[in-house]
Amino acid sequence: MASTAPAWKSGLYADPREDWLAQLTEQVIDPARPIVDPHHHLWDRGGLRYMIEDLAADIGSGHNVIATVYVEARSMYRAQGPEAFRPVGEVEFANGAAAMSASGGYGKALICAGIVGHVNLLLGDGAKPVLEAEVAAGNGRFRGIRHSSAWDADPNVAHMYVTRPKGLLGDSTFRKGFSCLAPLGLSFDAWLFQPQIGELTELARAFPDTRICLDHCGGVVGIGVYANRREELFPLWKASINEIAKCPNVVVKLGGLAMRLPGYDFHLRPEPPTSGQAAAAWKPYIETCIEAFGPSRCMFESNFPPDKGQCSYQVIFNAFKRLAAPYSEAEKTALFSKTATDFYRLKLG
Numbered sequence: 001m002a003s004t005a006p007a008w009k010s011g012l013y014a015d016p017r018e019d020w021l022a023q024l025t026e027q028v029i030d031p032a033r034p035i036v037d038p039h040h041h042l043w044d045r046g047g048l049r050y051m052i053e054d055l056a057a058d059i060g061s062g063h064n065v066i067a068t069v070y071v072e073a074r075s076m077y078r079a080q081g082p083e084a085f086r087p088v089g090e091v092e093f094a095n096g097a098a099a100m101s102a103s104g105g106y107g108k109a110l111i112c113a114g115i116v117g118h119v120n121l122l123l124g125d126g127a128k129p130v131l132e133a134e135v136a137a138g139n140g141r142f143r144g145i146r147h148s149s150a151w152d153a154d155p156n157v158a159h160m161y162v163t164r165p166k167g168l169l170g171d172s173t174f175r176k177g178f179s180c181l182a183p184l185g186l187s188f189d190a191w192l193f194q195p196q197i198g199e200l201t202e203l204a205r206a207f208p209d210t211r212i213c214l215d216h217c218g219g220v221v222g223i224g225v226y227a228n229r230r231e232e233l234f235p236l237w238k239a240s241i242n243e244i245a246k247c248p249n250v251v252v253k254l255g256g257l258a259m260r261l262p263g264y265d266f267h268l269r270p271e272p273p274t275s276g277q278a279a280a281a282w283k284p285y286i287e288t289c290i291e292a293f294g295p296s297r298c299m300f301e302s303n304f305p306p307d308k309g310q311c312s313y314q315v316i317f318n319a320f321k322r323l324a325a326p327y328s329e330a331e332k333t334a335l336f337s338k339t340a341t342d343f344y345r346l347k348l349g
Contacts, residue, residue, distance in 0.1 A: 011159045011223070013259035014267035014309030015048070021312045024272045028062035028314060029321040033332065035065045036348075038114075038340035039215065039253055039301035041073035042097055050305040052097045056106040058304060058313035066337070069114040069344050070094040071189060071215075072146050084123055084130050091117040091137040098141055114143045114344035116189050121147045121177030122168075128180040135184065143344045144187030146215070147174075149200075152193050156224035157261075169199045178207060187211040187343065193219040193261075194233070197240035204247040211249055213343060216256025216303060217285045218244075222263020230263065238288050245292035251343050252289050254300045254335070257282045258307035258316060266310040275318035278311055286323050295331040299339040300324075 037059065042051050059065040076093035078086040094115045101111035115138050119130045135142050149168040150161040158164070168174055169192075181188055190200050190212055197218045204212050218241055222230060244250055258266070264281055266273045273281075290298050300320040302313060311319070324332050341348065 011156070012261050013306040016050075016305050016308035021272050021308070024274065024312070024315065026275055026314055026318050029275070029318045031062055032064055033321070034337045035063055035317065036067045036069070036113075036299075036337040036340040036346065037065055037302050037304075038069040038299045038344065039071050039255065040068055040304045041071060041075065041306070042094070042112075043073050043075040045075070048305075052100055052106055052111060055111060055304065056101075056109070058302075058308070059109055059111075060107050061312065061314040063314065063317045065109045067110040067113040067341075067346055067348055069116060069143070069340065069346075070097070070112040071116045072118040074118070084120060084126065085133060087118045087120075088130065088133045088137050091115055091134045091142055095137060095139050095141055098139075110346075110348065113141065113346050113348065115141045116143060116187075116344075117145050118147060119145045119177070121145075121174045121180075122171070124173045124176035125180070127177035128184075131180055131184055131186060135186075140347075142186075144181065144189065144211075146189035146191060147177075148191040149196065150192050150219065151196065152221070152224070154224040154226075157193065157221055157226065167199065169196075169203045175203070175206070178203070178210065182207065182210040187213060189213045189215055191215045191219065193221050194237045194240065195221075197237075197244055200250075201240070201244040201247060204244065204250050208247070208249055211343065212247075212251070214244065214250055214252045216253060216259075216301075217241075217289055218252070220257065220262040220285055223261060227263055234284065237285075241288055242292050245297075250293075251297040251299065251339060252293050253303075254286050254289055254298055254320070255303045255307065255316075256301070257285060258310035259303070260309065264310065272315065273311065275315045275322055278315060278319040279322040282319065283323060286320075290327075290335070295327060295334040296339060298335055299343070300335055 078089035098112035
């Protein structure tokens with residue numbers, strides 16, 4: 001069972017500070033470009049509240065966000081009933097936010113147009129009825145699950161995942177649960193740390209018919225025992241990315257680099273970074289992923305609110321637009337909207 005300690009207090013990302021972020025405002029680059037943000041959370045816990053009105057304010061800061069995908073964050077689990085079915089409450093919550101958004105009262109974006117929930121795949125065959133319950137709870141918006149496998153021997157890296165089992169993706173019972181996804185037409189979001197990418201590659205090869213999304217550029221790590229070793233570790237990360245990209249059933253989300261985890265210190269500076277500074281820092285990782293997977297299998301993500309600890313929504317997508325500048329119009333469309341729309345089978349009409 002994962003710790004319930006809030007991640008922003010356990011070191012994975014910095015606590016967002018509105019006053020600090022407000023020091024910098026940029027003119028939005030390419031403001032008309034449609035964006036589907038394929039990865040954000042909503043929560044009210046541990047002293048931090050980030051709900052639909054907060055997300056709506058962020059995405060309303062100038063970029064043309066037309067839809068979003070909600071990704072599980074252990075929010076609003078049911079307090080009662082069988083333990084296995086308690087995560088269904090999160091899908092109900094996200095679907096409620098989607099219904100609120102559909103009223104038009106929170107801007108033009110279709111917030112939570114797609115929903116990624118959580119089911120404990122260590123239930124094995126028992127995962128199927130829970131998945132079916134989440135499909136029903138999603139009211140046509142449920143698209144798949146995420147079962148985080150992030151693990152590291154260094155507790156200063158693992159933080160909230162310190163009690164997670166090592167080698168989860170290779171566990172035979174987990175794989176029984178995983179095998180329930182494809183027959184239901186569901187995808188799998190993978191959250192892990194960079195030394196574990198090879199484990200996901202093995203899983204992807206074992207289940208070629210299951211669509212998989214590698215979150216946050218493969219979990220780049222630059223804290224704890226990985227601190228100050230970027231030049232040494234980057235080639236290892238790149239080799240892992242190139243290898244998993246050979247699996248046609250895997251796509252990658254470009255983001256998560258404004259957490260504390262990758263080792264950048266933007267949150268410690270007197271002023272927040274400009275989009276140019278952020279783009280320069282993230283460029284090696286973003287470019288490597290796009291080169292390995294191709295734009296049609298890459299999607300830019302906000303990962304809000306975790307990435308809000310270092311960047312405003314305005315700045316983070318300006319940084320992505322700077323990084324996407326060399327690509328063709330069709331490639332930009334893939335990176336900012338089409339890959340996400342296709343992978344999550346979003347209904348935007």
